[in-house]
Amino acid sequence: MNVVYYFDELIVSEIKKKNEVALRELYKTHYPMIVNLVRSNNGTEEEAKDVYQEAVIAFYEKVQQQGFVLTCKIKTYLYAVCRRLWLKRLAEKKRYHGNIEETETFLGIEEEMSTIAENENKFASMRESMSGLGEPCRGIIEDFYIHDLSMEAISEKFGYTNADNAKNQKYKCLQRLKKLFFAKYKNEDLS
The missing domain is CATH 1.10.10 (Arc Repressor Mutant, subunit A)
Incomplete structure (x- = not known):
């Protein structure tokens, strides 16, 4: 069972219609999270902006594809893509010494998205279980x-x-x- 919030469905629907206001809203909503991610991992705000723009463009292109279905929160998707892009840039700048392709910790975007979505489902189940306790x-x-x-x-x-x-x-x-x-x-x- 995939849990996607109404706001996310609305944003995807509007982006499919090429609504620039929705795209700006999406950009503003999750930007601080990515700045925090990059700055807390040896980056600058300018680098965060570059990574985030690249991720938003990738998301926009994905949404425009025929049959696109959002299987996780937009926030989750953007975070996973930005994390992957940032780790790749760190590796290129020799500021990250692991091998992203071979390290289990750094899965491909699709695998990471699947893992994150599964964890979100587990947390939702745990919240429901706690409330029923x-x-x-x-x-x-x-x-x-x-x-x-x-x-x-x-x-x-x-x-x-x-x-x-x-x-x-x-x-x-x-x-x-x-x-x-x-x-x-x-x-x-x-x-």
């Missing part, structure tokens, strides 16, 4: 893993007699979450 389980898991509370603090907050009892409850909650997640994830794989 109910209290006190959701609260215990969030407090421990997200808010970094100790078992003693969780024990006090939820009224358990000691940290060991809270730890046992957390284990049971994790088992329930695991069951919910895999049930949802398997169902999404089948659809």
Whole structure:
């Protein structure tokens, strides 16, 4: 099951019509993310602008192709393309010492897009599973893993007699979450 936001569908629809306003909106929306990517990886804002323009042009051309279907968020697509282009430029400038083609970490764009889309689906399934978990389980898991509370603090907050009892409850909650997640994830794989 591919999750694509309404905004993305609207942008793609308008770009297919060669709407320049939609293209400018797309450009403005995701530009800061790419500047951050390039600047935090030995680049300048000018280099980020070049890479981003190249990625947006590639996206525009892809959208114009007959039968184009968006299978992930536009943001995901642009990030993957820009990351790939930036790594290639770093390699050309000898500022990146790996071999992009041979390194498992740097997959081709299509493989990377597939991996990212799969991860997005897993995160969506996990969010749904967490929301279906109910209290006190959701609260215990969030407090421990997200808010970094100790078992003693969780024990006090939820009224358990000691940290060991809270730890046992957390284990049971994790088992329930695991069951919910895999049930949802398997169902999404089948659809």
